[in-house]
């Protein structure tokens with residue numbers, strides 16, 4: 637089973653690369669991500685950048701469809717976003733931290749699926765809208781830490797650093 641990268645991994649703060657070839661390795665990686673998501677009901681979606689894997693630089697994520705099955709989304713791009721609402725949100729990469737932050741009330745996201753078919757999705761539920769916005773942000777190198785005020789972010793980083801003692805040594 638793959639490991640999650642720590643909250644301060646550079647992977648989480650740089651833009652992911654476009655998937656240009658849906659190779660067997662990419663398909664297998666997506667299956668592994670889906671397995672990892674499936675192993676924990678609290679995980680609604682998972683982006684490649686959140687795990688340790690040779691292909692974690694790619695811009696792709698898996699999420700739970702409304703029917704409960706795992707779905708893959710490659711090269712997600714928000715092409716429309718409107719209205720902003722305040723939501724309460726957490727992230728697997730930032731254990732124990734959740735914040736109130738602004739999210740669009742409506743998004744339209746394009747990309748491709750694992751077969752290379754075009755995707756053009758306008759989620760109909762608030763949760764799915766939030767997931768699309770959250771995961772697309774991961775592909776841009778943005779976690780929810782970038783969406784909150786500096787004092788809130790600093791406090792969260794102190795808390796996260798305490799949870800992972802080695803992080804303090806690596807980033808004095």
Ligand SMILES: [Zn+2]
Nearest residue numbers: 727728729770
């Ligand atoms: Zn996340």
